Amino acid sequence: MEKVKVPEQSPEERAKNFKEVCLGYSEEDAKKEACRCLNCKVPNCRKGCPVSINIPGFIAEIKEGNYEKAYQIISEDSNLPAVCGRVCPQETQCEGKCIKGMMGDAISIGKLERFVADYAREHNLNVDTEIKKNGIKIAVVGSGPAGLTCAGDLAKMGYDVTIFEALHKAGGVLTYGIPEFRLPKDTVVNNEVEKIKKLGVKFEYNVIVGKTITIDQLIKDEGFRAIFIGSGAGNPKFMGIPGENLNNVFSANEFLTRVNLMKASSDEYDTPVSIGKKVAVVGGGNVAMDAARTSLRLGAETTIIYRRSLEELPARKEEVHHAEEEGVKFELLTNPIKINSDENGNVTSITCVKMELGEPDESGRRSPIEVKGSEFDLDVDMVIMSLGTSQIDVIAKNTPGLETNKWKCIIVDDVTGQTSRKEIFAGGDVTSGASTVILAMEAGKKAAKGIDEYIKTSNN
Amino acid sequence: MYKILKKRFLNENTYEMVIDAPRVSKNCMPGQFIILKLDDKGERIPLTIADFDREKGTITIVVQKVGASTTKLSYLNEGDYVEDFAGPIGLASELTNESIEDLKKKKILFVGGGVGIAPIYPQAKWLHENGVDCDVIVGARSKDILIYEDEIRKVCKNLYIATDDGSYGKKGLVTDVIQDLYNEGKKYDVCISIGPLVMMKFVCRLTKTLNLKTIVSMNPIMVDGTGMCGCCRVNVGDEVKFACVDGPEFDGHLIDFDNVIARSKIYQTEEGRAMLKLQEGDTHHGGCGNCGGDK
Structure with missing residues (x-):
């Protein structure tokens, strides 16, 4: 049996707004999805959860429509369920361990957790915890x-x-x-x-x-x-290639901080943010996906440049999939070697080389090797470096x-x-x-x- | 919220504020800076500390109206509050790490220009309080916009003044004064220069020929100011440094000033538009190239 699909904003629509992509389950859908849970005697899902939430326990309560109880169960182990339901890599944790996933779709544990947390917020549910203060x-x-x-x-x-x-x-x-x-x-x-x-x-x-x-x-x-x-x-990493200090080369941290924390894309806020017509995002992690999808929403044609292939992309599959749907382009097996500018120091293009995958390195991933003579220029007026910290x-x-x-x-x-x-x-x-x-x-x-x-x- | 205890204009475009910030004043040292945010929607503005009083728990800042945010801040008065005031940020002036005995043997020269004269003051004051002499050169376009003359005069041995129009002190640039002093046979062991980028660039160009070690204080565009965003990166020799955690002071002879100057202009257009919006308010009806009002 397939999992109950969760409604999302359509790619065309959401590429132009900052509203949440995933709309979350309705009560009916949540119950339906919860009913797929086998309530295993030895719940592997729970072992896959870093904070060991009683997953079968809260799902059983959803089945019965006892959302408040479900919320209490989650709250015993997690202080931030509305966050985890959205950003945890469930596919490698709880859902990755779900027995249902062996021959079909794993239970959508993350989406169910999110449903419970959102329900609790919308209905002002509070878990009463009696606190005995010790003054320490x-x-x-x-x-x-x-x-x-x-x-x-x-x-x-x-x-x-x-x-x-x-x-x-x-x-x-x-x-x-x-x-x-x-x-x-x-x-x-x-x-x-x-x-x-x-x-x-x-x-x-x-x-x-x-x-x-x-x-x-x-x-x-x-x-x-x-x-x-x-x-x-901490500090964002840069590649150390020529042209990285040119105008309109940003770290993903800077770009995202301007937009998310300082709300730079809103006219009401004083902090500015530059946005190019064509933006290259260098890197393949979740942060790179976030930066690319943000850049796209601010109106730029956006390309992700990553030195390995699609298979090695470290970002969550869901994020890569969402980015592709929204129209982010991918230049895979590609590595930047230089950023070029006009006479005022503004970015005009990025010079890249093609890569091919060689033998696996220490990390077990196949290491990319430059293809000789494969240099090419990509016309961009802004570059976002997303290489970790x-x-x-x-x-x-x-x-x-x-x-x-x-x-x-x-x-x-x-x-x-x-x-x-x-x-x-x-x-x-x-x-x-x-x-x-x-x-x-x-x-x-x-x-x-x-x-x-x-x-x-x-x-x- | 942080209360503005005192405010005065030093010239038409530059004002001084004393802010109640006991946590910041507790550990701050000369050379460090703070980040101020006016209100909920404001930007984070980095400002070098111009003075501090640990007992009173205050920090003094000197601000030049350069854009919409610094202009809006100038509208606030004594008794008003700014929403955020974080610091001290960056490393203390290199001088403060040396032993007083070593400093006493050194001939120290400060070269300040424009609003950059203010952050020279806490450094010279710190030396003075520790019995160390220094000479100071300050430069301004003309006499009426020169700031902090009285304050600095009290804490230095010799004060030299240069104005572009000759209305006060020597007619000329701070670099002319450095050259004059060297022509007279004076020599220094270290120079600390703070001011407009172009001034610091030319001071460094000259002091390199004079073989005079020069430290400059960078105030690039920043966002968080805690090392997280990398917006404030500057090329120092072969390395990329973050002004907020590795600076703000660097060896001036290693700084790529042309890159710093180019980077300082990233948001000029946006800044100009924001300023226009602030000045014209509801009366704005085009001309900014942005709102479409002139079509």
Whole structure:
């Protein structure tokens, strides 16, 4: 039996707006999809979930129309279900493990989770959690998925939690990185943040920990007993090819931050954003897809340049599929070698070479090799580099005794998130390098437990 | 929200504000900057710190009206608030990492121009408070727009002034003054230059021939200011550096000024349009090439 299709905005329509692509299940469709679930005795799906949500449990409640109960079940393990239902790579996690997927379509767990979370929001459902406050102060650095999760869990345990955020708005990558059409800000992200606030978590914006205040000042001067660092990845990488500093060459981070956080494409907001007529996006990850689809929506003819083939594209299949449907072009097995400009330093074209795939490299992926004499120019007036990030070590550098690895990532215990300093914990991209929302949430959860244990044992 | 405690105009287009920002003033050092956002819809404006008072918990900024946002900010008065004020950002001035004993042996020259004179002040003041002498050259188009003269005079040994029109001090450019000083037999060990890009470019060109190490402070276009976006990248020698985390001060002899100047113009058209919209308000009816009102 096939899965119940979820309605989407048509590609033609959505390529011109920033409204959400996926419209979500109706109650009827959600129930129908839920009825496909076998409620396995040994639920593999749950093992595939980094935060171990009781998946068969909440799906069984959907079947019965008990959406409030379904929401309670999800909320036991996840603080951000409306986010996860939208941006988790379910195909490699819960849905990837679903027994139904062996001979047909896996249950659409992500879409069902989203349905429950949206239903809860629309019907103002709240999970009443009785919190016994213990008055112990914990600081959380960064309000992205790791920080929000860790703060939420600690608040439920009774801790007095303050989140320090460097930017003027909460959410981290959920706010500045992932575009509106995948993750609506006002309805979804802000609502999840408000829920964390309702648990009693305090937010302080414009605090760049490591600069505005050091970790040790937080501990000594402000009485925080433990710290969780979830400050995210960092500096965007560039290729190091000639012409990368020309006007209208952007990092995907800059382009997306302007549009998502600063709302630059709206006339009402003061921050500007350049948009070309023809835009090249270099890279093949989810961020590259986000940048390309944003550029397309701002009216540019958009081409993704990626050095390997379609099969190796690291982005989620769903995102690649959506991008193709909307009209993003793909120049695969292609690598830029130079960006060219006019006399004023504005981009006019990008010179690329064709690539072919050679032997698998250390990562197991076949490494691309240049095809000699295959250079060609692609006419573009804007280039967006989406090549990942490298760590910023502002916090580590300003925190004596906090150990980092050769990639400048903070070293932590896998189970507890504890760093080389016993009162400091960390998780998410700051420890792993650029990764996913759900893995950051998992790290936030583990660290919340780790912090709780640390506080309890150090009290004795 | 951050309260504006004091405001005064230094000349027609430049104003000084003292902002209540205890967290920022606690750890800030000369050479660092802040990011200010006016309101919900404002842009994040990077501004170099012009003074700070840890006890009062204040930061002083000096702003030149260059676009719509800095003009809108100029409409605010004492008692008003700005929505966001983040910092300190960037590295402290290289001088502050040296030992006072070493600094005392050095001959230090500051060269400031236009609104860039203001961020020279906290550096010279810091040296002065630590018993270290410095000379300062300041330049402006004419006497009536020269800023921070009195403040800087109090914290330096010799102050040299140059104006383009000769209305005050020497008629000429700051580079002419540097050349004069060297012609008179003066020599310096380090020069710190802050001002318009073109000024810094020519200061660096001259000091290179004089074999005078020169540090410049970059204020490129930024978005987040925390190293995340890479908008503020500058070519320094063979490397690409981010002004917000690696700077804002760099070795002036390694900076690719022509690239920095080109990059500073990315949003000139948008800036011009925003300014026109702000000035003309509802009376705007075309001419901007954008709204279609003139068709």
